[in-house]
Amino acid sequence: MREFFRLEAAGGILLVVATVVAMVLANSPARGLYESVLALPLQIRIGELDLHKPLLLWINDGLMAVFFFLIGLELKRELVEGELSHPRKLILPGVGAIGGMAVPALVYVAINWGNAVSLQGWAIPAATDIAFALGILTLLGSRVPVSLKVFLVSLAIVDDIGAILIIALFYTANLSLGSLLVAAGALVVLFVMNRRGVGRLSFYLLVGLVLWVAVLKSGVHATLAGVALAAFIPIRPSGPEGKSLLKSLEDDLHGVVAFVILPVFPLANAGVPLEGFTLAALFSPVPLGIMLGLTVGKFVGVFSLAGLAVRLGWTKLPEGMGWGSLAGVSVLCGVGFTMSLFIGSLAFEGGGLAYDGSERLGVLIGSGVSAVLGYVILAKVLPRGERS
Numbered sequence: 001m002r003e004f005f006r007l008e009a010a011g012g013i014l015l016v017v018a019t020v021v022a023m024v025l026a027n028s029p030a031r032g033l034y035e036s037v038l039a040l041p042l043q044i045r046i047g048e049l050d051l052h053k054p055l056l057l058w059i060n061d062g063l064m065a066v067f068f069f070l071i072g073l074e075l076k077r078e079l080v081e082g083e084l085s086h087p088r089k090l091i092l093p094g095v096g097a098i099g100g101m102a103v104p105a106l107v108y109v110a111i112n113w114g115n116a117v118s119l120q121g122w123a124i125p126a127a128t129d130i131a132f133a134l135g136i137l138t139l140l141g142s143r144v145p146v147s148l149k150v151f152l153v154s155l156a157i158v159d160d161i162g163a164i165l166i167i168a169l170f171y172t173a174n175l176s177l178g179s180l181l182v183a184a185g186a187l188v189v190l191f192v193m194n195r196r197g198v199g200r201l202s203f204y205l206l207v208g209l210v211l212w213v214a215v216l217k218s219g220v221h222a223t224l225a226g227v228a229l230a231a232f233i234p235i236r237p238s239g240p241e242g243k244s245l246l247k248s249l250e251d252d253l254h255g256v257v258a259f260v261i262l263p264v265f266p267l268a269n270a271g272v273p274l275e276g277f278t279l280a281a282l283f284s285p286v287p288l289g290i291m292l293g294l295t296v297g298k299f300v301g302v303f304s305l306a307g308l309a310v311r312l313g314w315t316k317l318p319e320g321m322g323w324g325s326l327a328g329v330s331v332l333c334g335v336g337f338t339m340s341l342f343i344g345s346l347a348f349e350g351g352g353l354a355y356d357g358s359e360r361l362g363v364l365i366g367s368g369v370s371a372v373l374g375y376v377i378l379a380k381v382l383p384r385g386e387r388s
Contacts, residue, residue, distance in 0.1 A: 306363020
């Protein structure tokens with residue numbers, strides 16, 4: 001658990017660095033080169049199979065599929081034998097996560113009501129970036145109790161489940177029946193391999209590659225192939241060391257995702273040119289809905305529903321957590337960042353609409369304000385000298 005927190009926290013700090021670099025590149029003489037590199041076309045062709053995309057989409061559809069694969073591995077482990085396998089422990093972060101997704105979405109919808117195109121972004125402020133949020137928590141050192149970290153991680157995992165469902169249900173393009181049938185066939189093969197106890201990683205990766213290509217061509221977002229593949233990776237111990245393939249993959253991928261894939265994503269997506277940008281544009285409905293959804297909606301949703309669950313006697317605050325720390329971490333959940341940027345790219349890419357970076361700027365400002373306020377509140381309410 002401590003190793004997980006250390007990796008996630010360090011990755012969160014690196015996300016900030018990558019974002020700053022992206023903003024500098026997008027607002028400097030290097031802007032042309034930066035945009036040209038992201039638009040660089042890359043093609044893989046094997047017979048009739050033709051994958052032709054700019055570098056930006058290879059990052060968003062390819063590298064992020066690996067990120068979602070890791071999320072899927074973590075979800076499976078947590079549901080089978082982790083914090084989420086105990087219903088009583090799941091109530092508080094689960095209820096908080098539901099509020100933290102629903103209220104920000106309602107805030108955004110209320111502000112953008114009447115504009116069908118803008119409403120496509122309703123899910124942008126519903127996400128929480130676990131790496132970034134944990135990075136903020138580490139700044140408080142040993143004052144942060146483990147129970148607070150576990151609550152944040154559990155809530156973010158439930159939030160990830162919600163984000164996966166939202167992407168699958170609401171952000172799909174025109175569906176290709178043939179590609180969906182190929183994907184379904186790949187899932188059947190993975191199921192049979194899992195039931196027969198196949199333990200060779202290469203077999204799973206080969207079928208997983210077929211699954212990814214099929215999902216990519218189907219109209220369903222390709223990153224969901226990573227989650228689907230993870231569901232069939234064996235969690236039963238095997239091999240001479242008695243370690244499961246799933247846990248071995250988690251260990252191997254955490255560093256790659258935290259220090260390579262996640263920083264590359266904001267480096268490619270967070271660069272917003274500010275030339276000609278006005279305050280009126282910043283406070284237009286889309287960015288305003290995102291900012292208020294993250295800063296106000298997240299706090300209200302997480303704190304009120306989690307607090308209601310405690311008041312109704314459904315659960316209780318974990319040892320080491322008080323109402324002040326619950327408020328602070330509820331604000332910190334407004335750090336949407338990576339997941340919000342990702343959902344934003346899906347929301348307006350499908351509709352062919354470009355908001356000139358205003359939705360990305362809304363994510364960056366909303367996440368930044370939530371990070372600062374969450375840190376200030378927790379720094380004030382957490383007892384000094386408390387040990388984790």
